[in-house]
Amino acid sequence: DTQVQTAWHRWTGVDRQTFQRFFPSSPGSPLPQSQFFPPAKDVMLPTGSFNNRVAFITGGGTGLGRAMTTTLSQLGAQCVIASRKLDVLQQTADEISSQTGNKVHAVQCDVRDPQAVSVCVDQMETLTGLPDVIINNAAGNFVCPSERLSPNGWKSITDIVLNGTAFITLELGKRLIKSQRGASFLAITTIYAESGSGFVVPSASAKAGVEALYKSLAAEWGRYGHRFNIIQPGPIRTKGAFSRLDPTGAFEKAMISRIPTGRLGTPEEIANLAAYMSSDFATWMSGAVIRFDGGEYVSMAGEFNELRRVTPDQWKMMEAMIRNTKGS
Numbered sequence: 097d098t099q100v101q102t103a104w105h106r107w108t109g110v111d112r113q114t115f116q117r118f119f120p121s122s123p124g125s126p127l128p129q130s131q132f133f134p135p136a137k138d139v140m141l142p143t144g145s146f147n148n149r150v151a152f153i154t155g156g157g158t159g160l161g162r163a164m165t166t167t168l169s170q171l172g173a174q175c176v177i178a179s180r181k182l183d184v185l186q187q188t189a190d191e192i193s194s195q196t197g198n199k200v201h202a203v204q205c206d207v208r209d210p211q212a213v214s215v216c217v218d219q220m221e222t223l224t225g226l227p228d229v230i231i232n233n234a235a236g237n238f239v240c241p242s243e244r245l246s247p248n249g250w251k252s253i254t255d256i257v258l259n260g261t262a263f264i265t266l267e268l269g270k271r272l273i274k275s276q277r278g279a280s281f282l283a284i285t286t287i288y289a290e291s292g293s294g295f296v297v298p299s300a301s302a303k304a305g306v307e308a309l310y311k312s313l314a315a316e317w318g319r320y321g322h323r324f325n326i327i328q329p330g331p332i333r334t335k336g337a338f339s340r341l342d343p344t345g346a347f348e349k350a351m352i353s354r355i356p357t358g359r360l361g362t363p364e365e366i367a368n369l370a371a372y373m374s375s376d377f378a379t380w381m382s383g384a385v386i387r388f389d390g391g392e393y394v395s396m397a398g399e400f401n402e403l404r405r406v407t408p409d410q411w412k413m414m415e416a417m418i419r420n421t422k423g424s
């Protein structure tokens with residue numbers, strides 16, 4: 097708590113008292129019930145599940161993309177990771193490769209640019225051939241009241257998330273179809289793709305578009321051997337996400353309080369799910385949307401869920417009042 101306030105002070109010059117006035121809660125820690133839901137760290141699938149497979153992961157240099165790349169590489173896949181920052185990608189690729197003994201290739205690509213996407217896929221074809229597994233994970237996001245959003249702010253996010261996913265999917269899909277090769281496509285969206293959410297309107301709109309794209313192609317391209325699935329993660333602490341969605345750390349506690357399992361998710365948990373959905377154990381899974389959020393979505397949605405706060409004594413009183421009611 098103090099560390100966040102000190103960092104905030106350093107960045108902004110705002111003193112501690114003012115910080116506390118604007119952001120009265122402190123960064124969250126797990127709730128007691130989380131002891132019933134410990135996150136598994138181990139890789140779930142059998143060793144070698146992705147031997148002789150090529151996996152292409154956008155945004156694979158950081159956060160959840162890095163975790164998914166690590167797991168697929170541990171399971172035998174040759175991975176290609178792509179994003180804008182080649183130095184970050186290269187460092188991740190080297191670290192994962194030396195940990196798993198399997199090749200990880202770094203390819204620079206801004207997914208907003210269809211020409212760059214085409215060049216990236218050319219490079220991948222030379223390095224590894226076309227992929228068996230495609231994970232559209234790259235994204236951009238920031239919290240911002242919509243009345244402060246510029247056209248370029250809107251365009252920046254929707255270009256990365258919706259157009260980027262479409263450019264990658266169409267480029268690879270067409271080449272795979274031409275080569276008569278099947279593949280598993282996975283998109284990482286978010287729980288608010290379904291509900292919409294204020295303050296992240298471009299992201300919510302673009303992620304909803306990605307879901308429509310993937311559900312549509314699941315129907316259309318099954319005949320070419322392609323599966324399309326979606327994971328909707330709830331909050332998982334990564335530098336990329338939390339620095340843009342909770343820059344002060346003040347909202348983490350509120351997030352955790354909404355999650356019935358009492359904790360944030362972990363990158364390893366998403367990586368295991370993504371690996372399963374991309375694997376030969378899931379060849380009958382297509383068009384699926386898997387919400388993976390510790391129960392946060394339903395917890396926010398249910399009209400009466402706030403009654404969790406009612407104490408046993410208060411329940412006694414309320415029940416008596418209800419039972420006492422006669423007639424309509």
Ligand SMILES: CCC/C=C/C=C/C(=O)SCCNC(=O)CCNC(=O)[C@H](O)C(C)(C)COP(=O)(O)OP(=O)(O)OC[C@H]1O[C@@H](n2cnc3c(N)ncnc32)[C@H](O)[C@@H]1OP(=O)(O)O
Nearest residue numbers: 235236237238240246247248249252286330331336337340
């Ligand atoms: C908690 C559970 C649910 C969680 C869901 C999480 C979903 C996620 O997607 S988290 C992923 C987060 N990771 C990233 O965002 C990584 C990549 N992000 C970026 O590179 C940048 O943040 C950005 C998306 C802005 C793109 O960078 P780029 O250099 O291409 O753009 P800029 O030139 O900096 O900005 C483009 C226009 O956007 C305006 N803008 C940027 N930041 C903000 C902000 N915080 N508030 C308002 N507007 C912003 C910027 O001013 C530019 O517009 P203009 O000035 O009109 O030219």
Ligand SMILES: NC(=O)C1=CN([C@@H]2O[C@H](COP(=O)(O)OP(=O)(O)OC[C@H]3O[C@@H](n4cnc5c(N)ncnc54)[C@H](OP(=O)(O)O)[C@@H]3O)[C@@H](O)[C@H]2O)C=CC1
Nearest residue numbers: 155158159160179180181206207234235331332334336337
């Ligand atoms: N962490 C969370 O709580 C949640 C995350 N998600 C989703 O999970 C995914 C991963 O997010 P997370 O790991 O947290 O965040 P990160 O910021 O770490 O990951 C985003 C990645 O996207 C890449 N990227 C951004 N813009 C572009 C671009 N124009 N072209 C190519 N690559 C780009 C970034 O690399 P570079 O800068 O090198 O381009 C970065 O590696 C995203 O789809 C996000 O929406 C969903 C729900 C919750």
